[in-house]
Amino acid sequence: MAPLRAVIFDLGETLVTFQGDPAETHRRGSERAYGLLWQRLALPLGLEEFTQRLLEIRRELFEKTFRELHQYTAADAFRRLLADLGLVASDALVREAVRRYFEPELEAYRPLPGAREVLETLRQRGYRLAVLSNASDHEFIVDLVKARGFWPYLDLVETSARVGKPKPHPLPFQAVLEALGVAPAEAVMVGDTVAMDIAGAQRVGMKTVWIPRNERAPFPFRRDILQAEARPDATIQSLQDLLKLPLLEKA
Ligand SMILES: [Mg+2]
Structure with missing residues (x-):
């Protein structure tokens, strides 16, 4: 051996x-990412809708990840959300939105x-x-x-x-x-x-x-x-x- x-x-x-509250952690992370993207891209939707939409896409990509055994990323989720709105963001902006989204989860x-x-x-x-x-x-x-x-x-x-x-x-x-x-x-x-x-x-x-x-x-x-x-x-x-x-x- x-x-x-x-x-x-x-x-x-x-x-x-x-150790956090899952829904609350998602809500706070979404709020931080939304603040950045709203400033930079003039998002045509409110925070509540953004938070809900991001959750749906994250959940969908999570299930797809294990159905296909291919890892879809948080950046993929943000790009998809923006693409659905007809918006394109730079890699650097997506990266920063993802970083802010995960801040509350990092603490939890x-x-x-x-x-x-x-x-x-x-x-x-x-x-x-x-x-x-x-x-x-x-x-x-x-x-x-x-x-x-x-x-x-x-x-x-x-x-x-x-x-x-x-x-x-x-x-x-x-x-x-x-x-x-x-x-x-x-x-x-x-x-x-x-x-x-x-x-x-x-x-x-x-x-x-x-x-x-x-x-x-x-x-x-x-x-x-x-x-x-x-x-x-x-x-x-x-x-x-x-x-x-x-x-x-x-x-
Ligand atoms: Mg584990």
């Missing part, structure tokens, strides 16, 4: 947990107990560490990882938004393994969603650790969008339990 050299973490409900994600300590300890044990997140915006995930103090411990932060395919598609896992320079059997995936984190990682030949969680995901995202059976190599109830697994005693 190949010794483990890398630990790859899911982010949402694995290292951080969403809190670290799970022990997250930083676990990363620090695994780093000291000599493992290469990465975050691999299914997300509609790469920069949001980088900002979130930095804001919660995880950045110094990580060799890599990768997202479905950057790769173009969401977990459980093999591509995002393969992208991380290649960037870390490790074989699939030398890496373990730690995550809370069986259908995405566990089934996907197993299919490319990685080991898996499952942390079951019951928390809500931010609106409009359904946690049960994909169903799959998979048997993880280990199941743990808290992140600290990871440090006690014989699998991860020393790199």
Whole structure:
């Protein structure tokens, strides 16, 4: 059996947990993006309609993402909303609108107990560490990882938004393994969603650790969008339990 050299973490409900009110978080983010776009493009609709329309498009693209296993982004949602109004925005303006939209969500994600300590300890044990997140915006995930103090411990932060395919598609896992320079059997995936984190990682030949969680995901995202059976190599109830697994005693 190949010794483990890398630990790859899911982010949402694995290292951080969403503590906000989903509808309120969307409303506040929409308001910030609307303010910018209204100033720059003279939007021909009010805030309420903008907020509702953005929610519908985000929800539609989220479901399409998992139907097609192709990651549609938050930028795609903003471009679609504007195109429906006959408007075109520069990439820089869309990027800034997306950044403002995610500000309240960034605040609403809190670290799970022990997250930083676990990363620090695994780093000291000599493992290469990465975050691999299914997300509609790469920069949001980088900002979130930095804001919660995880950045110094990580060799890599990768997202479905950057790769173009969401977990459980093999591509995002393969992208991380290649960037870390490790074989699939030398890496373990730690995550809370069986259908995405566990089934996907197993299919490319990685080991898996499952942390079951019951928390809500931010609106409009359904946690049960994909169903799959998979048997993880280990199941743990808290992140600290990871440090006690014989699998991860020393790199
Ligand atoms: Mg998760």
